[in-house]
Amino acid sequence: MxxxxxxxxxxxxxxxxxxxxxxxxxxxxxxxxxxxxxxxPRSHLQPPRPPLINIGTFVRATAIDDLVFQWLQNSTNQGTRCQIVSLGAGSDTRFWRIATGAHKDALAAYVELDFPEITTKKAMAIRKSKELSAVLGSPADVAVAHGGTGLTSPTYHLIAADLRLPPADTLARLLAAEGSPILSPTLPTLLLFECVLVYMSPAASSAVLQWFRDYFAPARSAVLGSIVYEMFRLQDSFGRVMVENLKARQVSLPGAAPYPDAASLPGRFLNLGFTAAHALTLKEIRKSYIPPAELERISHLELVDELEELDLVLEHYAITWGLFVPPSVAGSAAADGWSQWGLSAKKVSEPVDEDE
Ligand SMILES: C[S@@+](CC[C@H](N)C(=O)[O-])C[C@H]1O[C@@H](n2cnc3c(N)ncnc32)[C@H](O)[C@@H]1O
Structure with a gap:
């Protein structure tokens, strides 16, 4: 055991x-x-991943970047700054890419949460790297927090938390403490869950989403968006092999149970009262939601002869995005702007076989 x-x-x-x-x-x-x-660590010793993994990583990153940049752009268009909270952020570099890019002024706060072992390691890597720490501000503005498990700076906050614990004991205390909240309930806020909720029970995931929804709920004046990327459809034969492989590494995926097919994915948000939700598999995204010039460019990078296998892998991963517009904002011009947020097809889909 x-x-x-x-x-x-x-x-x-x-x-x-x-x-x-x-x-x-x-x-x-x-x-x-x-x-x-x-x-x-020891990056020069790391062998490259197989082409199928590289393509999957590219499709996922391109689509999530698209959604995140739309969020930043939309906030700017509405004359406001926004907040991003990345839950189970791990070693993600998105904050640095945004903070040094065209949308840097749109960011009021960027918060990353993960287990203390991960945040401690990340805090050390940031402090050791001139490139990473320079983006956070001048040294006087950056402080080690919570006994070395976190960092705070004017915009970036790295915080240790176990997301399975009741949000009243964790998120409320860490993000919304009275007197010094890190998150303002009046700014458009985007939650990122990249491959994290699948490791938690559905009840614990819902509790996290519910806490955020309530923080931005009726009395508040800001929209809440959320992006979830993870595996699903694990009940079919390919999915069962994925589950067995991970089990052999002592990883289980309780969070995938409610999502046997693509149609079930938006329910994650709609069942919690979100205003809108959509989901696309990575297979669909690769076919129709990546700029054709980019697909053409990556087609020359590596030889891929297992296209069927690629599709099989990609149809077991999806990006789901949900939007919560509080009643005080609903019906306004701002709400109209936010309702456009989402991935849109970049080219006409090729006909999909009936049996796909
Ligand atoms: C597959 S990694 C993804 C990292 C990052 N989001 C990315 O996409 O590159 C999953 C991350 O979620 C974190 N995680 C999983 N369960 C968690 C929990 N209950 N509380 C906090 N972090 C958790 C893990 O520690 C790990 O860093």
């Missing part, structure tokens, strides 16, 4: 996999990310 310590350490290990996958996609030319290297 495995202790919860063992299984938690296997879950934390998935961050190394995610960072290595991103590093590989960058090395092979799929993505650009000048900030990933300090987060990949």
């Amino acid at each position: 495995l202790s919860s310590q063992d299984t938690d350490s296997s879950i934390r290990q998935t961050d190394t996999d995610a960072a290595l996958a991103r590093f590989s996609a960058v090395q092979k030319g799929y993505l650009q990310d000048p900030y990933i290297k300090p987060f990949v």
